[in-house]
Amino acid sequence: MPKIYTARWVLPIVAAAINDGAIVINDSKIAAVGDRAAILRAFPGALVEDFGNAAILPGLINAHSHLELTVMRGFLEREEHDFFAWLRKLTLARLQMTDEDLFVSAACGAIEAARAGITCLGDSSSFAVQSMRALSEVGLRAIVYQESFGPDPKLADENVDKLREQLDGMQTLQTDLVRAGLSPHAPYTVSARQLEMISRLAVDETIPVMMHAAESAGEKQLMLNGIGPFADGLRARGIDWQAPGTSTVRYLSDHGVLETKPLLAHCINVDEDDLQLIKNHGAGVAHCPKSNAKLGHGRAPFAQFIAHGLNLGLGSDSVASNNTSDILEEARFATLLARASGAGLASDDQPSVNATQALFAATLGGARALGLSDRIGALKEGMQADIAVVSLHSIRQQPIRDPAEALIFSSSGRDVLVTVVRGREVYRNGHMTTTAEDDLKTRLDQIRAKLDGPA
Ligand SMILES: [Zn+2]
Structure with missing residues (x-):
């Protein structure tokens, strides 16, 4: 079943930013991008998630x-x-x-x-x-x-x-x-x-x-x-x-x-x-x-x-x-x-x-x-569903007039809410969905201790 993400802003990159926009993900691909109300009408059976004051952009x-x-x-x-x-x-x-x-x-x-x-x-x-x-x-x-x-x-x-x-x-x-x-x-x-x-x-x-x-x-x-x-x-x-x-x-x-x-x-x-x-x-x-x-x-x-x-x-x-x-x-x-x-x-x-x-x-x-622009880098029908959802909710980002300016000048990777690759969420709200992060972190420390050698 297709899934719809909506947010205050959708940035297709190949077109102007959409205020109250939505994106439809069908399996591994983007099925549609556009105005929220129009998308909801066109895909009545889809699951809908609204991220509120956030930007949806290409990964x-x-x-x-x-x-x-x-x-x-x-x-x-x-x-x-x-x-x-x-x-x-x-x-x-x-x-x-x-x-x-x-x-x-x-x-x-x-x-x-x-x-x-x-x-x-x-x-x-x-x-x-x-x-x-x-x-x-x-x-x-x-x-x-x-x-x-x-x-x-x-x-x-x-x-x-x-x-x-x-x-x-x-x-x-x-x-x-x-x-x-x-x-x-x-x-x-x-x-x-x-x-x-x-x-x-x-x-x-x-x-x-x-x-x-x-x-x-x-x-x-x-x-x-x-x-x-x-x-x-x-x-x-x-x-x-x-x-x-x-x-x-x-x-x-x-x-x-x-x-x-x-x-x-x-x-x-x-x-x-x-x-x-x-x-x-x-x-x-x-x-x-x-x-x-x-x-x-x-x-x-x-x-x-x-x-x-x-x-x-x-x-x-x-x-x-x-x-x-x-x-x-x-x-x-x-x-x-x-x-x-x-x-x-x-x-x-x-x-x-x-x-x-x-x-x-x-x-x-x-x-x-990277030679991959036929499949990624923009939000457009037919492209791979590689997506980042970035929160624009924080006081450090207010007030917002232009979403690109808010993303570049007052946001960072720490504001990312969800990361999607080929339609699959790999990260959401502080947690990796694909891999055991804590175990890897412990092992990373051990490797570093080896490289540092005896104190
Ligand atoms: Zn290098």
């Missing part, structure tokens, strides 16, 4: 996460000033984690996301099979990208063989909700030859790709001049690095990565040519402003991404560098940060980024960046 999309690192929230605060040391400590700690540790850590991250109204993630993982298991257990939608490392071109064949094997394992776990992808980790951890081989594999087999790109000053130095901490690190490993003398995005274009229409995380150090390359290839961008700020990497040009019409989503990155996975909060931060540059007002006196644009990036923009 939020976290376009860049590392759920397996959830156990490392607050683990790397002292290393943040030195990205190279930060990455090294993270990598060594991850090696201490068993398969089950990785599963528990990822499951806790997935629960955090579900509680914040996130229904879909672009998750990068060094042990993707465990992240896929965790996401399936919690009931979220995702593309999980298996990371591949290997800066030494002589080992590219071996590394890609290993990736191929990992991909085979992932493909046996694929469901309608959780799909397998590939991630050559970053330009400073993967050789050009390996980038080319992975790109070919992805194009030949139509596998989605994500990659970290143009994130840090060290990466820019490596690309342009072959100097800095990453260059020193490669040399210390006996790897002969020839700086291409180009931007990262141009380098990715030269080595076939853009042919895969990849999702690029960060894109802080990009110029006009880079933005055109991203646009012309139909690649996506995961804008991760809080992680970028916390690590001191700088500020990606959110307003320019929007102005160029890129496939643009928002990402939390890992909670090791954020320290939350909350896309409403990320959208607020992204908007304020874009305005804080001082170039905040466009010539027509409109802010450079407004709440409607930020909400778009948090929903349909993220779906486009």
Whole structure:
């Protein structure tokens, strides 16, 4: 039997907000969206639930996460000033984690996301099979990208063989909700030859790709001049690095990565040519402003991404560098940060980024960046029923004139009432409906104690 949710506001994203709106969920799909009275007349036998002063919107999309690192929230605060040391400590700690540790850590991250109204993630993982298991257990939608490392071109064949094997394992776990992808980790951890081989594999087999790109000053130095901490690190490993003398995005274009229409995380150090390359290839961008700020990497040009019409989503990155996975909060931060540059007002006196644009990036923009906008990101008949219901009831949100502004500027993931994925409620009113949260939390603490080591 169809189910109707009604609320003071329904935000389809592809159409104007509906005051006193309703949405009809039939099995896994959205059957109708519209005015409450009209919907109730059209579906007389349906179950009806009224959320009152709340907003019903498409499930939020976290376009860049590392759920397996959830156990490392607050683990790397002292290393943040030195990205190279930060990455090294993270990598060594991850090696201490068993398969089950990785599963528990990822499951806790997935629960955090579900509680914040996130229904879909672009998750990068060094042990993707465990992240896929965790996401399936919690009931979220995702593309999980298996990371591949290997800066030494002589080992590219071996590394890609290993990736191929990992991909085979992932493909046996694929469901309608959780799909397998590939991630050559970053330009400073993967050789050009390996980038080319992975790109070919992805194009030949139509596998989605994500990659970290143009994130840090060290990466820019490596690309342009072959100097800095990453260059020193490669040399210390006996790897002969020839700086291409180009931007990262141009380098990715030269080595076939853009042919895969990849999702690029960060894109802080990009110029006009880079933005055109991203646009012309139909690649996506995961804008991760809080992680970028916390690590001191700088500020990606959110307003320019929007102005160029890129496939643009928002990402939390890992909670090791954020320290939350909350896309409403990320959208607020992204908007304020874009305005804080001082170039905040466009010539027509409109802010450079407004709440409607930020909400778009948090929903349909993220779906486009992940290549999933044919099924999620908007409330429309025929789309998958991936939905977040956010309370607008609190005194901290009053008075409300515009629901998008209320969501972006005075709400957060903590206001989410219900999270629905493919018609199934995974979270409601403080409780996960799919998984035993308390047990996972206890196990997460135990894993962290192991990583912290003796006091
Ligand atoms: Zn990342």
